[in-house]
Amino acid sequence: MTVHLVDNKPAEAEVTSAPSSSTVLNSVQNSDQNPAPTSVPDLARNDDFTRNGDLPRKDDRCPPDWVIGESLRFAYDTFLSNKVRFMLTALGMMIGTASLVLVVTIGMTGKQYILDQIQGIGANLIYASYAGAGHRITAVALDELTVDDLAAVREQVPSVVAASPFVTLNDRISVGNGKEQDISILGVFPEYVKVRNLVLLEGRFFDTEDYQRRDKVGVITEKLAVKLFENPVSAVGQVIKLNGLPFTVIGVFKERVETFGQSEVEDNTMAIPYSVSRFFLPSNAVRQIYFSVASPDEVTTATAQIKRVLQLRHRPESVYNVENLTQLVSLAEKTANILTVVLLLVAAVVLLVSGIGIMNIMLATVSARIREIGIRKAVGATSREIRLQFLSEAILISLSGGVLGIAIGLAIPFSVRFLTAYRIPISGLSAIIAIVVCSLVGILFGTLPAIRAAQLDPVESLRYE
Secondary structure, rough: OOOHHHHHOOOEEEEEOOHHHHHHHHHHHHHHHOOOOOOHHHHHOHHHHHHOOOOOOOOOOOOOOHHHHHHHHHHHHHHHHOHHHHHHHHHHHHHHHHHHHHHHHHHHHHHHHHHHHHHHHHHHEEEEEEEOOOOOOOOOOOOOOOOHHHHHHHHHHEEEEEEEEEEEEEEEEEEEEEEEEEEEEEOOOHHHHHHEEEEEEOOOOOHHHHHHHHHOOOEEHHHHHHHHHHHHHHHOEEEEEEOEEEEEEEEEEOOOOOOOOOOOOOOOOOEHHHHHHHHOOOOOOOOOOEEOOOOOOHHHHHHHHHHHHHHOOOOOEEEEEEEEOOHHOOOOHHHHHHHHHHHHHHHHHHHEEEHHHHHHHHHHHHHOHHHHHHHHHHHHOOHHHHHHHHHHHHHHHHHHHHHHHHHHHHHHHHHHHHHHHOOOOOOOHHHHHHHHHHHHEEEEEEHHHHHHOOOOOOOHHHHOO
């Protein structure tokens, strides 16, 4: 006997007889053969199933962080089960990311090299020269620069820390065996070595005492030393006759940056004190004056001040060119930046091809896993979870290749810096940009396969062979 209590009232009771086992079995069989019709509220709840192909979900769904974590774990398991496919897909992303990092490094290295070359000439250098009498019609005497102009600039422009004029002479010297050699002679100040940033290979440059005593000494270029005395070491102490006067070679120098004969220093050049060169000159005019300022930031201001001082000391119609290397530095930076952008576009093409490869592989993966998608939807997975799963796999592939590419792209310049004396610049920003680009490529090219997988019908997917 079974007693049922109604509304927890002990006063009332209902007595029923217990059903037999055969009656229960028959009722189960009848319920299997003739299922109860679905009520109207049930149909309303199953509306999502008919529209999206998803099973009805309860209100207490899994939190988003759990869904993301589960998708990432599933993507990792899929990666382990198809290592070769995913590694080959990630190879293109690795090459593209390494190219991106290396391109930025190459661009920075090229820019630094060009700026170092300009610095070798003299980033703080300002040079002034006489251009002519302007548009004056009547013939007048030349209003050239003199050493007095140099002294006036040194006095009125405090940012100038060194200066030197130069004048040029030409002579022929004997090189033995009855042969003669043309030689270019520069008359300069002792500060010329500092202003022009020259490199002394042997000996020394003449100093203020040599200049004031008018000593017949000089320094020659490396190429002239090799031509006359076989090597720079043997040249020091030798005597060269200029215009019949003996000059002792006290040093051998070269330009810090090769100018290929475009400056006043040629292959066969000898520099002597300006005070001595005055003996061979008809006037005190100089061809050009070099100035050096304390800081590159003061170059533009000092250039304007020097030009104003020179114009005030000469006739109004006289024209003087006062220039610096600032424009050359700007041009070099623009050229290096353009080169970097072009190389970045090449790297972007590689990343684009890698992204297309990821999309194709993911589309093939969706086709191979249609039945799996149907099973997941049948047990309750939503379209959003399916999209997130395949999107996670695409991002995992792109990030895996991206991290390896960044490691390779940074390892090469670090190895060069460690194994050689070259200080190649390394940009940490390029690595961050590469990570962001890899993520974007994974998201962009993984979206289409993910959407296609989410739109599959679960019934048709389960029938797929």
